[in-house]
Amino acid sequence: MPNDSSRLDALLEVLAQLDTEAVTSERGDLDLLDTAELVRRMNAEDQGVSIAVAERADEIARAVDGITQRFRRGGRLIYIGAGTAGRIGVLDASECPPTFGTDPSMVVGLIAGGDTAIRSAVEDAEDDADAAEQELRALGLTERDTVVGISASGRTPYVVGGLRYARGIGALTAAIASNHNSDIGAAAKIAIEIVTGPEFISGSTRLKAGTAQKLVVNMLTTLSMIKLGKTYRGVMVDLVVTNEKLHARSIRTVMQLAGVGIDDATQALRLAGGSVKLALLTLATGADVERATAALSAADGILREAILALS
Template sequence: MCIVQDDSSRFAELLAELSGLTTEAQTAERGDLDLLSTIELVRAMNAEDRRVPEAVAAQAEPIAAAVDGITERFRRGGRLIYIGAGTAGRIGVLDASECPPTFGTDPAMVVGVIAGGEKAIRSAVEDAEDDEDAAIADLDRLSLSADDTVVGISASGRTPYVVSGLVHARETGALTVAIAANAGSAIGSAAEIAIEVVTGPEFISGSTRLKSGTAQKLVVNMLTTLSMIKLGKTYRGVMVDLVATNEKLRVRSVRTVSQLAGASVEEASAALRAADGSVKLALLMLATGADAASGAAALEASGGCLRDAISALS
């Protein structure tokens, strides 16, 4: 009987907690979606989605603070580690997986950790988001240090796995950042920097893979893209550390060198061959006349910043 009472009490507590979340709210104006025509559904859902960029813009200052913190720790050799469950976890994994081909980073530099492990990327793992101990164990397996940044993602802002991970990361001395879709979130309180993008009730109540998920993707795009820009991974708004792992990217490499250096396709191709496929090194060689060895040394001395390397050799 005591167990039943405890369970009932916990259920009532959770019900009250969820009922107060913006992401769980229902709106009377929505009406019965199943009675709308397809074109009406498209327009109604699109109208909701348009609210997301404005909500992200309202969090510009904490996002900028997070970018600066992440960049500082990258320069110290630290990593960016995303933790989340369900959709939020998958968004972190997605962003991490796209950094190596886009920016030429080591796969260990940006890492995505999802509650329930690899299986949870494709399939739901029941109760994984409630496992507080698993978050600590998952981070410990990465040998977390004070040079790292841990970004916890949770639409509700109360996911136990994420809260626990952030608390543990903060105790370790890592920079902690929270991305939530509700104001005054538990993960926001647990982290040093709270990015709370309040996008309002979902198009389908409680389906946080929708607006909340879109907002999360926009924010993580900023965290990695802007920190990589500050690390010199782009030049004149173009990716210059991309890894040409397929035909499309090889063609893009030639086109990038040709356009930025004002060189012919033949000249760009020759420079890339001499630079062993490095777009950044090929551009430096064409801009300064340096050979591959001298160019590589200049890039290393400049911390990989092409603009600074060009200035040093000019």
């Protein structure tokens, strides 16, 4: 926190220039509206978020291609952020192993203040410009990795410091901000600046800014995983079966994509050791598990290419 009047004045000046901190006159009557009208107004505000994200499609595509290239070289995707932005990165990272069958170390979320900050606010942690660098060093960051910084204001010291360190050692860097000409955008190679405008509640960047951040991180991991062959015909084929629902989904996936009944799907999955992708390949080509496994390996795990190779 600022500890003298000059620093406070400087911070106030910065905040006054941020779209996410703006106060607009049309929201001055929110406390007087009935609930249905509040719902309509907030929903109307949210409808502009996807449009704002679409305007940054080229930058997002560049990031996806860069992330995919580094994944293929054994690199990782590491999110860094504070508060809501940090939690969004942690959430996206935590969903990758069950969805795509990835190792937990492949996509990592770092949040200012550590794991405690996932559930409880650690507001001053974001001001530590050196903390992210220390955490990235501890992870053994290399030039094969990608670091994506997330900050609605675009000026969070924790994120700026981490991106500068990552870029300095040659890692790919990208920044997701909600304001133009952001500090994190300047620190990163790829600036994804999605200006969603004043928040429904001024300064509450868990709203439109947070929604935009969630849409972008969804794209970064989902689209890179598609390019890595983690899906087939729009369906997850590398999911990890960890509960009854996912077991049923794996059987259903094999039934749908291979056009077989439940008995054949269950048998193929059993022989494939529970691998949906391997079961599909054996059913599509008639190859045994050993031959299918070798074909998948030669195709870098891309099912479509393995099917062509065995057909």
